[in-house]
Every structure is written in C-alpha cells, then in structure tokens.
Amino acid sequence: MPVRRGRHLRALGLVPWVLRESRTAAVVDQAPPATASHACVLVLPQDGQPRAQDVLGRALLAAGAPFARAPRLVLAEGRLAEPVPVAAAYLVFGEPQARALGERLSAETLGKARIVLVDAPSTLLEAHGKRALWTALRQLRRVLTQDAG
Known part of the structure; x- marks a missing residue:
C-alpha cells in the first residue's frame, strides 16, 4: 500500500486493511450485535451521479466490512x-430518505438503532460532503465496535 494513502486513512481515523493472517481478518470483520440482522444499512436516494456513487463506494470499502457489505435501500x-x-x-443520505425510513421502522427498532443522517451522495464531490461522510463513518464504526466488543 502506498505510504501516502495509509497516512491519509490513519488521519481520518481508519485502519488500512492489509491481508496478513487469519487473526487480523477476525478483528477487521466484526459481527453485528445479536439483536440485529445487519450491522449497518444504507438508505440512498434513487438517482445519483455515477461519479458520486463511485466516491461513496470507495469510502465504504475503506471504512470496513460492516459498511462495504451493508444492504442498500433505495428510495423510489x-x-x-x-x-x-x-x-x-x-x-441515511438525505432528509427524504430519513422520513421514509422513519415511516417504515417500528418505534422499538428506532429506539435501539443508531441513525446517522448525512447529505445526499451528490455532495461527495465537494470537500465538505466527503468530510461529513468520513465523520459519520468513523462515528458509526466506533458504535459498532463497542456493540461487538
């Protein structure tokens, strides 16, 4: 892995993935809490710019398995x-998606789950959008790590 990329990922609070041995894989691939069927679910708008979707996909891959493998629900x-x-x-990417999610989830699930709202993926082409996404991913990663540990 290039030194610069690793330095940038560590500055964002992310641990770069390097395949070494099975013990490392167990730490990286954290299991979701027992009450949930998934660690994280993404709720996205229907239309998205291909470039913004690419940036989002790369950010999710860099953030780790719970995000890279997360189910994606699309608002239609x-x-x-x-x-x-x-x-x-x-x-959740955008307020319309948050409202739709709130309508579909039960009060019990809403009370137990951690819901993080970020701007729509189209803002990922700007610095403030990327920064907000990285902050949200770091926050969720900490929560998922605490729940699993």
Whole structure:
C-alpha cells in the first residue's frame, strides 16, 4: 500500500486493511450485535451521479466490512419499496430518505438503532460532503465496535 494513502486513512481515523493472517481478518470483520440482522444499512436516494456513487463506494470499502457489505435501500417515488432489515445502525443520505425510513421502522427498532443522517451522495464531490461522510463513518464504526466488543 502506498505510504501516502495509509497516512491519509490513519488521519481520518481508519485502519488500512492489509491481508496478513487469519487473526487480523477476525478483528477487521466484526459481527453485528445479536439483536440485529445487519450491522449497518444504507438508505440512498434513487438517482445519483455515477461519479458520486463511485466516491461513496470507495469510502465504504475503506471504512470496513460492516459498511462495504451493508444492504442498500433505495428510495423510489418517496417510499422504500423493499422491506427494511433490522440493523444496529442506519446511514441515511438525505432528509427524504430519513422520513421514509422513519415511516417504515417500528418505534422499538428506532429506539435501539443508531441513525446517522448525512447529505445526499451528490455532495461527495465537494470537500465538505466527503468530510461529513468520513465523520459519520468513523462515528458509526466506533458504535459498532463497542456493540461487538
């Protein structure tokens, strides 16, 4: 891994992944809490710029397995068409998506889950959007690590 990339990831509070041995893989691939079927679920708007979607995908891969493998729900016509899985955390991109998620989840699930709202993926092409996403990912990663440990 290039030294500069590793330095940037560590400055953002992320641990660069390097395949070494099975003990490292167990630490990186943390299990979700027992009550949730997923560690994290992403709720995205329907239309997105391809470049912004690419930046989002790379950020999720860099943040770790709970985010890279997270189910993605897409808002279509103001509603979430798919059933919403129970998760320890929800990363929601935009206020319309947050409203739709709130309508679909039970009060019990809303009370137990950690819900983080960030701007729509189109803002990821600007510095403040990337910064907000990294902050949200770090926050959720800490929460998921504490729940798993």
